[in-house]
Amino acid sequence: MRAPRQMALTPDLVAQVHRVLEDPGPDPTWTYHTDEDYDALVRGLLASHPGGSDTWLFAYGSLIWKPELAHIEMRRATARGWHRSFCFKIERFRGTKDQPGLMMSLDRGGQCQGVVFRLPPQNLEGQLQKLVRREITVKPPNNIPRWITVQTEHGPLRAIAFVMNRQSRFYVGKLSADEVADVLARACGHWGSCAEYLHNTTLHLAEHGIRDRNLWHLQELVADRIGQVRHG
Numbered sequence: 001m002r003a004p005r006q007m008a009l010t011p012d013l014v015a016q017v018h019r020v021l022e023d024p025g026p027d028p029t030w031t032y033h034t035d036e037d038y039d040a041l042v043r044g045l046l047a048s049h050p051g052g053s054d055t056w057l058f059a060y061g062s063l064i065w066k067p068e069l070a071h072i073e074m075r076r077a078t079a080r081g082w083h084r085s086f087c088f089k090i091e092r093f094r095g096t097k098d099q100p101g102l103m104m105s106l107d108r109g110g111q112c113q114g115v116v117f118r119l120p121p122q123n124l125e126g127q128l129q130k131l132v133r134r135e136i137t138v139k140p141p142n143n144i145p146r147w148i149t150v151q152t153e154h155g156p157l158r159a160i161a162f163v164m165n166r167q168s169r170f171y172v173g174k175l176s177a178d179e180v181a182d183v184l185a186r187a188c189g190h191w192g193s194c195a196e197y198l199h200n201t202t203l204h205l206a207e208h209g210i211r212d213r214n215l216w217h218l219q220e221l222v223a224d225r226i227g228q229v230r231h232g
C-alpha cells in the first residue's frame with residue numbers, strides 16, 4: 001500500500017466538530033428489525049449464494065476501515081453501475097434530530113472502487129448475522145444486502161454489497177457537494193462526527209491506492225468550512 005497524499009481535512013480539524021453526546025436510544029416512533037427479520041435476511045443471502053466455496057463482501061465505506069468481520073483475503077474491486085453517495089439522513093450515531101447527519105451508501109449509476117473481503121467458510125451464517133445487524137436497523141431499511149458483480153484484477157466475482165433503498169424515508173437523493181459539505185462539517189452523534197467518517201473513509205481508500213475524486217473534493221470543502229468556523 002502507498003502512503004496517501006496529504007488531506008486538507010486533518011485530524012485537528014475533525015476534532016473541532018467532535019462533541020461528547022449521550023446515545024438517545026431507539027426512536028419509539030420508528031419500527032425496527034426483529035431477530036426474525038434478521039434471520040430472514042441471512043436466509044435470503046444464503047439461498048441466493050452464487051455457489052462455490054467463496055463468499056465475498058464488497059466494502060466501499062466504513063467496512064474498509066472497520067470491518068468487524070474476519071476475512072482471509074482482500075482485493076481491490078470495482079462495482080460498475082453503482083457509486084458512493086452521501087444519500088441518506090441519520091438522526092442517531094453520527095447525527096442528532098436537531099442536527100441530522102448524512103451517511104454513504106451505494107446508489108445507482110456510475111462506478112465505485114473499493115475492496116472485497118473473502119470471508120472464512122466457518123460459521124458463515126453467524127458472520128452474516130453480525131453483518132446485517134451492523135448495517136440495518138429501521139424499517140424500511142436504508143441499506144439492502146444483495147449480490148452484485150464486481151471486477152478485480154483476477155476477474156469478475158459476485159459479492160455481497162449494501163445498496164441504497166430508495167424507498168427509505170431517510171433517502172435524500174442526489175445532493176450537491178456544497179449541500180453535503182454543509183452537513184458533514186457540523187453533524188455529530190454519540191458515535192462521532194460525520195467529518196470523522198469522511199476523513200477515515202477517504203484516508204483508508206487512499207491507503208489502498210484508491211482516490212475517489214468526489215470524496216477528495218468533499219473533504220476539501222468540509223475542511224474549509226470547519227476552518228472558517230474556527231477562525232470566524
